[in-house]
Structures are given as C-alpha cells and as structure tokens.
Amino acid sequence: MLCILPFWGLPAYGNENVQWSGFGSLAVVTADSDELGYRRDYSLTSEVFDGQWSFEHHSNLGVQVDWHINSQWDVTAQLLYRSQRDINLDTLTNLAFLRYAPDSRWRFRAGRLPFDLFLMTEYRDIGFAHSFAKVPSELYGIIPHRHIDGIDAEYHTNIAMNTLSVKAFYGETKELVSAANTQSGRDFKLDDVWGLAIDLKSFEWELGLNHTRTRIDNQVAQPLIEGNIALSQIPFLNAAWPDAVSDALRLNLDNESISFTSFGGQYHFPAITLQGEIAHMQSTTETVNDLNSGYLAAIYNYGSHQFTASVSHAATDRDESLLEGIDVGTLSLSPDALGLYIGADFLHDFYNINQNTLSVGWRWNFNDTTALKVQWDRSRIYGSGSSLWQPPVETRSGPRSTGTVNALFVEVSWVF
Template identity: 35%
Template sequence: MLRLLCALLYLSSFFGICAERATISGFGNIGAVHSNSDIYRFRTDISRENDNFEDSIDFNAISSLGLQTDIVLHPDFDFVGQVIYRGQKHITLDDTLSLAFLRYKPTPSWEVRVGRTLLDLYLLTEYRDIGFAYPWSKVPTEIYGLLPYRSLDGADFTYFISKGALDYRVKLFTGESTSNIALDNENVELTIDDVIGLSVELSQFDWTLSLKHTQAKTKNNISTMASIIAGLQQIPAQIWPDKTQFINDFSLVNKTAYFSSAGLKYDIGAFTFLTELAHLRSDSSVVSAVKSGYISSTYNFDKGQVFYTYAIAKSKTSEFNDAVNIQRFLPNQVEEIILAVNESFRVFSPNQQTYSIGMRYDLKDNIAIKVQLDHSNINAQGGALWSYQGMNTLAPKESFSTFFISVSFTF
C-alpha cells in the first residue's frame, strides 16, 4: 500500500503542473503538560512513547504541526495530501503522512476516494489533530486514546443527501492500517486488514448525530506475544489439557475486532453539548471488552469558551484461570511466562475516569490559547492509556491532576 501512496503523490505532482487550482494550508499546536503524578505520564494515545519521567514539564505530548495541500486536477477530480508531525522519534513518510488520496466527485451527492484517508471511527475523526477546531487542549483520551490507528489505506464511498432541513451522510470504507503500540520497554507494530466500516451522520443547523461501526482483523501478533506463545507451547498437554484452546484465544493473528461509536453535538443558545460513547471488543482474549465515553458542556462568550468534561473508560480484563494449577507442577519454569501473559491482558484494559475544566480564548481569528486542568482517578492495573514504567500488573491505584496549556493556530 505504501507503493500506491507514493504513486498517488507522484501522480499528484505530475498533474499539479496542469492543475486548475492548488492550495496549501496548515495547522498546529504548541503545548506543555505538567502532572503531579510520579507514576503515570500523559500520552494522547497508546502509540505514543513517553520517556519524560524525569522532566516535570512535557513540551512534546500535545504539540503538533500539520501541512495540507489540495490540488484540483479536474472539475470532478482532486488530490488531497496531509503530513503531520506529532513528536515522532523516527520521521518517515509512512509515519507522518496522514492523508494522500485521489477524490472523484461527479455530483454533489456522492464521492469516491482512493488512497490514504482518515479512519472514520469517531465523531471528531476529521479534525481530531486540529486543535483549533475544538475548545479542549486535547480530545478526551478515554475515547480517542485506546486505538492507535488514525489513517486507512484503501477506499471509501460517501453519499450525501438533504431532505428538508435534515442532511444525511453515509460512508462505506475498506482497507488496512498499521500502527505502533508503545509498551514499557519497546515499540511494537500491529497491522489490521480486512477493515470494513459504515459511518452514518445526520445533521441540522444546530446538531449532528453520528453512528459508526467498524470491524477488522489483526494480522500479526506483537513481538512480545509471539515469544509468550512459544513458551506456552512448551508446557506439556498432560499438565495443561486446555493449552491449544487458550493459545488460540490468546493469539491476535486473524482475530476480528469490533468497534462501535455514537456521538452527538448539540448547540443551544450560548451552550454547546458534546458526547460520545464507544464499545470495543475482539475475538482475541488479549483485547478486553472496553466501554468508554464522555460528556462535555461548553459555554461560548464573545471570543472565549469555558468547558467542563467528564470521561470514563471501563474494561474487564481476561484471566489466566489455569495458572495456579500449572504452577503447582512447574513452579519455576512457568512463573515468567504467566507474568507475561497477565501483562499482555492489560495492554488494552483501561479503567479510569477524568474530570476536566478549562478555558479557550481566541487571540485572533486563527490563533487560540487554551488552559485545561484534568483530575484523573485510575484503578489499580487500569492505566493502559498512560505511560507507566514497570509492570502493569503492579501498577497502583492513583488520583492526580494534569495541567495543559497550549496555543492552537491555523494558516
């Protein structure tokens, strides 16, 4: 798929010579994060490494810079490309390229896009990385932090229709995606393919309702799991009769994951209400069933906004039910493997809630300053959304505050 994306970039530059119109725009966020926790460090999603445990202020976590080009190749065709720097340690085309697609739109009612698009999982998918588009210093991580995938390499079909005052938008999409997952001591890659999704949005002047469902197959085991499975296979079947079934359930290879979300944005007078609910589950026991959501109210005045948000993520972690019996026969040989299995069960198992208050003030039409204070309550072993140094099975319960200050801009 990367070859296809490179081909699209080449074609766009070639056609750009005779393009009817080309525009370049950009956006960014300069921010700082401070937490009074010595245990957990903030990250926007589980793909982000955070090794700033010795620094009291993190200038990298919510800072970003993006550039976008829109090239009209023909009245019915255009090309869109977007690159975003979000503090990646290794800057490559694949890591920074957020959008690279050709769009065919013969009528106002429908369009087809081929290439790299945004993976449409959430209400705020189209502008989750554009801080100027929302009042908070960052989108609620309880919803947006657990899945590391942002882009989809494939194609989508969107149909638009208006009936009276109601606008309908229906999108079908398919493709594949690859992202990293940042663990305690390494950054591992996980690919999903056979992605197929449906997004339905209804809107009027003062409200938008979105319903989305996506399913995909995880293509590979992350490297740590592959070594764990190899160790589990060495346990004699006489000691562990359910070994084959456990390993099959534990593996991520060719396991289907399902993600559904519902979102609502509603404007009434000077107030804006925004809420999203999401549910993640998988055929693999490693991916817990996770329910998450948030509700946010914003008071709009002159050039400013004041907001309050409550967010929660709950999961039920799988258990290694045969561990006690196996250790009885092989107490020394399997202790490390069992610990590793339990660690794997907690990679996708957040249990936390966050209360947020904050304010945004627009200095200019394209520049806004934001401040936000979060108070988070994390259950023991429930900090999957945070960076934590050590074993997640030993991660303690903690309540702490995190302060954000940022300047968002467009150009």
C-alpha cells in the first residue's frame, strides 16, 4: 500500500493511462452428505451439508485499477471480496504493487504480489478466466494464502519460438486458517517466503515449475509444549504419557519450515486442451503433514461451449505412530492432562488430507464477457479422513468420517 498511496488521490476519470476493470462470480454449491461438510479451502469457517445451498464459498467480486505512468513504471491495485471473515482494507486488498520494467526483458515489482504457487496462480479467483466452476480442491484448496507482501524480479527471453520467464520473489503472508473441527479461525502467518517460478510457453503449450520455501510464524502449539513439560514432572501422568514433551515438540509450528513444489502444464489441441499439475509439500512439523497431490483435466471446446472432465488426488504422509501407546484412561484422572492430549490430537489431525475427486462440467459463454458454468464433483474420502471437510458440530470430538460425497456447483462469471 505504501507504493500506491502517493498516487491514490490523483484523478483517474478521463486519464487514458488509467484503466479500470473488474470481475465477479455468483456461485452456489450444494452437497449430499450429513457427515462431511464441503468447504472451499482452509480459510472457510463454514460448511455445506446435505440439503444446504451456499453462495458464500465461490461467489466473489473484484475490481482492479492499472495506472501506466510511463513506458517503464506502472501501478496496479486490486480489491477482492471473497467471503472474508473480517472486512477491511487489508483483507480486501488482493494486489497492490508498483512495477518497474527498464526494458522488455526485466520486470521488478514491490508491494502485495500474487503468491506463485500454482499454474493458475494469477487468475485462480477469476472464474471467467478458466473453464472450471471450481478449481481442484486437492491442489488449490490446500494453501489458502493468495498473495505475499514483498518484492519480485522477473526475466523474460525467447528460446526459438518459445517464451521463457524466470521469477524470484521474497516476502511474507498471512491468511485466516480454520481447522476442520471448529468454526473459528486464526491468522496463519508465513515469514521469509522465498520462491522461484519458471514458465516456458508457446502458442500451443505451457509448462510451469514453482518452488517455495517459508518459515512458519505461529505459536498455537506453545501452550501444549509448556503444559506437557509440566505434565512430565508428575510421575503417574508421565508414566501414562512418557513421550509427552517430545510429542509436543514434534507438533510445534513456530519457526518450523515448509517447502512446496509444483509442476504443471497444458497443451492445446485443435478442439481439446489437456491440463494438469502435481505438487509435493514437506515440512519440519508434524502439524503440517507432508503431502502429495495433483490433478489431470481434459477440456473439449465446441463453439461457445466447453465440456470438462478431471480427476484429482491428495494424500498426506502422516506419522500414525505419534500419540500411540498413551494411557488415556489415566490422563482422564486429570482434566488438564486430558485437555493436553486432546490438544495434541487436534494438532496432529489439523492438516490431514486423503481424498480423490472425479469432476465433470459444462461452460457456456453466452457473450464475450459472461459465462455460465455447471460442475459435478464426486469425492471419496478415505484412510484417516480429510480435514478439508467439516464434520457436524455434534461429532467434532470423534473420529473423522470417511465415505463418498457428491457436490454440485452452478456459477455465473463475468468480467467488466
């Protein structure tokens, strides 16, 4: 915002160097499960169960202003409403950066920038820009952070008939994150976000490689660590949970690191587009489990219509031996000790995704700026469950549910 403020009060009306644009989606979703409540990603504190219809999860409205100061400098600001819990300038500001392009090869930006994690990072929330009524949750739902506050540098060059871009970025970011057994959330901050994004494209195809490494700034596990140190000083409780301190330290989040790598691409045949991405996430904390995910989609173009089909998958590599062999009955003799165990189990299950989804959809561009999209998802939740799905309030202290869920999405998207 500091980059934008010096220019914010200048008149835009009648200035040909200032361009206003916008986008939006009016989308409704419903599901058919009483045990597994749908939510878009980890930032949502609400869910959609059988018989419910929600406009909250995928409806949004955005407006963007681009000011081309001269051939080398420009400013971009974008406000986006997408059902944020707190509505203020900070949460609504999706982009706000100053860009400097000394020549056709180099670009430098500072401010609030897109977080380059995926193939569709730049337009994941612009429904009109892609074919899906809902992008695959197995990849795009696992990290709710949309932007970083920082800097980036990008280099462009041509290789034969192809365009290569290499971007490096640094910054920090935070986003509301809600666990799957609560309807409350708290800010999840990431510091020292270092990243590299490489993109190679031609008219017919595109390949993208993204790698990010960051440090977690979150002390949610600190009360557990301190409580388990105290618990270890009580002989009969220490005997019931001999690894209490080491278990708590393994669940610590503060100053732990996460690395995320994704590789994706698309190829345009005359009538069909194939698109896919795979990703791997690794961390040094047992609260954020290692993850492998991806999807493959086919898009058939027929006049003003598109027909889509995709399969997606996500599975975490969770250490199931953590918190095993604990005498919960003895811990129950002390409400504080039992509370510590419940807290540890909560963190251990916080980021646990095991699901496959089959999707089919239809898009109709009924004019140049508006599209109707319909999509059906059939998700299978297996193993130890998936924390992308909310359980009912009355079962949030029990085991996570598994099974199959059908979800229907209907969306009208537009640009202006």
